[in-house]
Amino acid sequence: MLALEALTKSFGDKKAVDNIGFVVERPMMIGVIGRSGAGKSTLLRMLNCLSDATSGSIRFEGQEITSLRGPQRRNWQSRCAMIFQQFNLVPRMDVVSNVLHGTLNRRSTLATMFNLYPQSDIHKAIEILDRLGIAEQAAKRAEALSGGQQQRVAIARALMQDPQIILADEPIASLDPMNAQIVMEALRRIHEEDGRMVIANLHTLDTARRYCDRVIGMRDGRMVFDGTPEQLTTGVARDIYGAGADFSETATSTEIETLDRPSVREAEAYV
Numbered sequence: 001m002l003a004l005e006a007l008t009k010s011f012g013d014k015k016a017v018d019n020i021g022f023v024v025e026r027p028m029m030i031g032v033i034g035r036s037g038a039g040k041s042t043l044l045r046m047l048n049c050l051s052d053a054t055s056g057s058i059r060f061e062g063q064e065i066t067s068l069r070g071p072q073r074r075n076w077q078s079r080c081a082m083i084f085q086q087f088n089l090v091p092r093m094d095v096v097s098n099v100l101h102g103t104l105n106r107r108s109t110l111a112t113m114f115n116l117y118p119q120s121d122i123h124k125a126i127e128i129l130d131r132l133g134i135a136e137q138a139a140k141r142a143e144a145l146s147g148g149q150q151q152r153v154a155i156a157r158a159l160m161q162d163p164q165i166i167l168a169d170e171p172i173a174s175l176d177p178m179n180a181q182i183v184m185e186a187l188r189r190i191h192e193e194d195g196r197m198v199i200a201n202l203h204t205l206d207t208a209r210r211y212c213d214r215v216i217g218m219r220d221g222r223m224v225f226d227g228t229p230e231q232l233t234t235g236v237a238r239d240i241y242g243a244g245a246d247f248s249e250t251a252t253s254t255e256i257e258t259l260d261r262p263s264v265r266e267a268e269a270y271v
């Protein structure tokens with residue numbers, strides 16, 4: 001149903017995504033892993049047409065996505081909703097209005113200006129919030145919620161679009177372990193119960209192993225692994241993350257995590 005072929009994105013001389021190709025035959029939960037700068041975000045952004053491919057192709061159910069323009073492109077963007085590490089909610093707006101923003105694509109400018117939502121959309125928003133266990137937060141401002149709750153609001157907003165694909169760019173990178181688990185379980189449930197495809201950029205191997213059916217490993221823009229969590233051995237992890245990483249059986253997820261922490265990213269920016 002989804003097929004990428006020789007997908008490439010260059011920024012000047014640098015290939016952020018370099019000749020990526022894979023086929024997804026049925027809705028799966030896919031984890032994309034790799035160090036900071038490997039090209040994970042650029043890949044997701046191309047899938048969602050937030051960024052144009054330099055070359056190559058993305059096909060979904062037979063339709064070429066990279067050449068879509070105008071209303072067709074917006075239609076595609078509503079079929080593959082995106083969620084982000086920083087949630088991207090409107091902080092001062094109440095939760096239910098944030099969720100209703102997920103319907104923006106199909107509302108008139110006038111209705112949007114006056115915040116006019118059909119009753120059926122409001123019911124649907126509450127239902128989705130309830131499904132995610134946060135209906136009682138509906139009237140609060142988004143900024144009053146914990147990070148884990150805010151990410152669930154972002155997922156609810158994505159679900160308002162009734163997307164076939166949910167693209168999640170490091171959805172748990174800003175969350176504590178308990179909230180990370182709640183959010184990953186919510187994504188997993190949405191995948192299993194609704195049959196939606198989920199593609200999530202994740203920075204820890206453990207998370208990818210635990211929640212995903214398939215894992216894609218990226219390094220320097222290239223795909224260096226595509227397989228099941230069981231196939232993701234220590235040797236493969238070393239290929240993905242580089243020889244410096246410690247992937248012995250005793251290595252903790254914390255050690256692996258440090259590879260992609262903001263402080264490490266900042267440090268990398270100076271070398």
Ligand SMILES: Nc1ncnc2c1ncn2[C@@H]1O[C@H](COP(=O)(O)OP(=O)(O)O)[C@@H](O)[C@H]1O
Pocket residue numbers: 011014015016034035036037038039040041042043
């Ligand atoms: N808008 C941009 N302009 C120039 N370079 C970019 C831009 N976006 C990403 N890059 C570069 O592309 C590479 C991949 O980035 P990114 O996709 O953000 O990686 P990841 O999400 O795996 O950390 C990095 O080297 C990054 O610096």
Ligand SMILES: [Mg+2]
Pocket residue numbers: 040041042169201
């Ligand atoms: Mg990224």
